[in-house]
Amino acid sequence: MTIKSFLSPQRPFVMFVFFSLGDASEVSGYRGELQTEMAHTASAVCEMQLDGVSEVMGLLQIDVETDVVEDRPGGEDPACSKNVLRKQRNWERQLAAKKNKRKEEKQRRKLNREKESGATGDAPQLSKRVMKAITKERLAEAQSTGLKLCVDLSMTDSMSDKEISRLAGQLRRLYGSNKKAPRPFHVFLTDLQEDSRLYRECLRMNEGFLNYMMDITEESCLDLFPPETVVYLTPDAEEALETVDADKVYVLGGLVDESIQKKLSYSRARDLGILTARLPIDEYMVKKHNPKNFHSKILAINQVFDILLTFCNSSSWREALQVWFPPGKGFVVAPDDSQSLPVSPTQT
Numbered sequence: 001m002t003i004k005s006f007l008s009p010q011r012p013f014v015m016f017v018f019f020s021l022g023d024a025s026e027v028s029g030y031r032g033e034l035q036t037e038m039a040h041t042a043s044a045v046c047e048m049q050l051d052g053v054s055e056v057m058g059l060l061q062i063d064v065e066t067d068v069v070e071d072r073p074g075g076e077d078p079a080c081s082k083n084v085l086r087k088q089r090n091w092e093r094q095l096a097a098k099k100n101k102r103k104e105e106k107q108r109r110k111l112n113r114e115k116e117s118g119a120t121g122d123a124p125q126l127s128k129r130v131m132k133a134i135t136k137e138r139l140a141e142a143q144s145t146g147l148k149l150c151v152d153l154s155m156t157d158s159m160s161d162k163e164i165s166r167l168a169g170q171l172r173r174l175y176g177s178n179k180k181a182p183r184p185f186h187v188f189l190t191d192l193q194e195d196s197r198l199y200r201e202c203l204r205m206n207e208g209f210l211n212y213m214m215d216i217t218e219e220s221c222l223d224l225f226p227p228e229t230v231v232y233l234t235p236d237a238e239e240a241l242e243t244v245d246a247d248k249v250y251v252l253g254g255l256v257d258e259s260i261q262k263k264l265s266y267s268r269a270r271d272l273g274i275l276t277a278r279l280p281i282d283e284y285m286v287k288k289h290n291p292k293n294f295h296s297k298i299l300a301i302n303q304v305f306d307i308l309l310t311f312c313n314s315s316s317w318r319e320a321l322q323v324w325f326p327p328g329k330g331f332v333v334a335p336d337d338s339q340s341l342p343v344s345p346t347q348t
Contacts, residue, residue, distance in 0.1 A: 139213040154191035173302040187214040232269035237276035295330035
């Protein structure tokens with residue numbers, strides 16, 4: 001009988017046994033040799049495996065001491081840590097500044113609402129259903145006896161899609177201000193075609209647009225009112241608006257112009273052959289210094305509308321401009337303000 005064994009990294013234990021048939025005593029003798037050979041082979045395999053594991057562990061051995069950073073009392077942080085801490089402090093300061101700004105803006109809006117409605121701390125809290133009914137009643141009354149204001153939407157062809165979207169948002173804010181006003185205007189949206197981009201954008205952006213309590217028409221302001229009663233409000237007019245007269249119809253140019261085309265609303269008023277007026281900004285406000293030396297009298301239609309609403313309720317241009325004129329436009333109310341311009345007695 002022949003016994004052969006092979007050891008290799010891939011085959012740690014392979015044994016071939018060749019024997020010929022013989023008597024049982026011969027086979028039992030060889031059995032002892034086979035067991036001895038198997039024991040030696042198993043021992044060799046275990047030794048090889050242990051040696052391989054030792055080599056692998058040696059290769060993977062990591063010097064832990066080099067990665068441990070000792071705490072040095074009084075020592076300075078690395079430069080990268082200083083940068084991280086500085087950025088974190090700057091971020092925290094910016095976050096705190098934004099939080100304070102939001103808080104101040106919220107408080108300012110609250111004060112404005114209280115001024116407009118004359119609300120006090122002792123006023124009873126009404127339910128939303130009651131408030132909605134009161135608002136609807138005020139708007140319905142304004143459509144019968146309120147001051148009349150038109151938004152001329154005939155200039156949308158010269159506006160981009162982005163400007164159209166901004167105008168739709170301004171119309172929503174204008175209607176929201178009118179709903180909250182103690183004495184709302186009777187608002188007309190004129191020259192608004194049902195197949196126009198602005199009409200579709202108003203339907204898309206402004207929920208319940210078709211239920212707004214204002215008159216939406218494709219006609220122009222001159223189709224609705226006599227020319228002698230119409231006053232077009234434009235920043236390029238020479239005459240300042242002194243009074244808000246119940247016998248007049250005031251028109252705002254529905255225009256958002258990011259390209260700053262000059263005197264579009266003024267040219268529109270001239271084409272219609274009607275009177276023009278501007279807000280009394282020059283009479284009540286002065287330029288303030290700012291780093292960009294930026295000063296502008298161009299306001300969004302909802303901003304002009306808020307100024308008119310406040311003036312009608314307070315009879316003070318100074319207060320109206322103080323509350324609603326955007327501070328980013330570079331103007332402030334003059335400290336040595338003279339007597340306010342009068343309010344027409346026909347207003348009430």
